[in-house]
Amino acid sequence: MDMQRIWILLGKEARLGATNFMGIYVLVMPVIISLLIALVFGDLLAQTPRLGVFDAGGNERFLQPLIDHPSMNTTVYNSDAALQADVTRGAAEVGLSLPVGFSEALESGSEDVEFTTYRWGEAGTRSLMLLESTLARALAEGSVGRGFEELPVSVNAEQLGSANTATWSQRLLPLILIMAIMLGGLFIPAFSLIEERQKRTLVAVTTTPTSLLDVYLSKALLGFLLSGIMSVIILLLNRAFAGQLGLLLVVIALGALMSSVIGIILGSVAKDMDTFMGIIKALGIVLYAPGILRIFPQAPEWIGRLFPTYYVMNPLLEVSQNGARFADIVVDIAVLAAIIAALLFILSRVIGHQQQQLALGG
Template identity: 30%
Template structure:
């Protein structure tokens, strides 16, 4: 398999432009829905997160926190006041700094911060506050102290609004449009116009053609996912989210290549997609109705895309909580890859 030939095919497809206006429409839909939901629910204009602090010595940490303008700071006079501010929701997060914080930083010791979190605080607000604190401490001690947040959640997790409940669907739709429709439309279009035969008479192999189509769709899907998450305020834990988007795109590429290899015309592709789409978005219903038996949702492969998106972006969960779901998704990627080489034997015949 030649990397140069794969990128030559990708370059050729990009230069030819989109083969179907339906693909462009599919890519635009999640962005249009995002704009509509943001206008209705006002998600684009949320206030800055509020951090309550206590026990910060001579105030140098507070001064550094205020410099980045990312959070509003409330100086509390006691730990009890911190608790009260978080409980009455005047602060999203309350942090107790050690009185000897400067000495700890100078000595390069681990900084342990007792932290109280409002259960209804946005995951992205929690992430902004944590990043602001770490940045402030590292500006005082440039060598980079280790910071351990000992977290206590106050109150129950908040209920989700419509925009938050729709976020997994919007991301899934964007990934589906790029990673599923992209390779499927490219393959079916090439078969309809007989350009697949022209490609096969070149040194390019079937594996290189499929890899190029899949890679193009996968990269587009990851970009779409990132854009949708950024627009909806769900871009938390970037490395974990990128890993999830890559795995999600790989799964959708599998399905897109299977669909593109199995059908020979666009009408058949989109007719089958109507039924297939219901299967893909079924887990969204269990987000809308959390009292439904959740084990049913876990039957659908896309549950292992939508549920991690929800838990990471809204609740700030990490690999410890949703790592097993990513492993299940990886299993589905391997499972759905198996028929691709078998179907590829029909390509060009």
């Protein structure tokens, strides 16, 4: 293995990939789909969490900081019914119905005050976290000198709209994420390898001091980088690049490694582009199944576990959306590592046979 040659070949791969239709396609496609989904299902144009407030009277001091808050869109309603209607259809993600004198009672702490919150059933986790933490802070600040446990408030929480249902953006995110990981990591190395075998440039390169392993590593590295970068972009576009950053990057790296190794194996065994596309058509359902299943929340979780990409997708979503820690996803990571080890073993066998095959014109 020669890092200098791998770097040179990586530069060549990037140079050729940038002008190649397939290279552009795999980079642009997940981004376009992601933007389209965000546009169609509203998230793109409503990136700021939406708070609705009905003030029955005398709560301006409590309300003003919420209206002025830069990270939320706060709408004041003139009736509780109007507030409920907008929360039900999702125009506001959280609704706050404040009774007369709520602010004054909160400040004095003289009596226990009661208020009602409405929560849209399909509100995104990030919006809810931001809105609820802002409210909690506003309550604490309004009740000077008290801790949260001493707040003289009781909350009536009501959920409106369809309960326990993920938004369409959330449902489609796993599928787009798998696309981003697989398209960049799998397609680019496989296409490049098949093209080099067919045009016999691979023979020209491997009869220099460059080894076949150097060539494979350069292609795998490009796939790995593209897959990783695309995963991060898709998570950012979907505002899901959250949770423990280090852990998230480790899972992304493992997913990118898996897809690029699959790409190299398929690129080595597929006779030509048509054969490769045939394999992809047959294999597509295996790769995308966990993402497709997530579109239907009622589908049993165990079905997804039968497919290898589940062990990339699930930990990524767990870390980014549910704030999972390493201990929470250790089983998925272990299975993913085992899958990668098995793929690397297959790859080592493939490299062993490939050199002779190249000379024979295969």
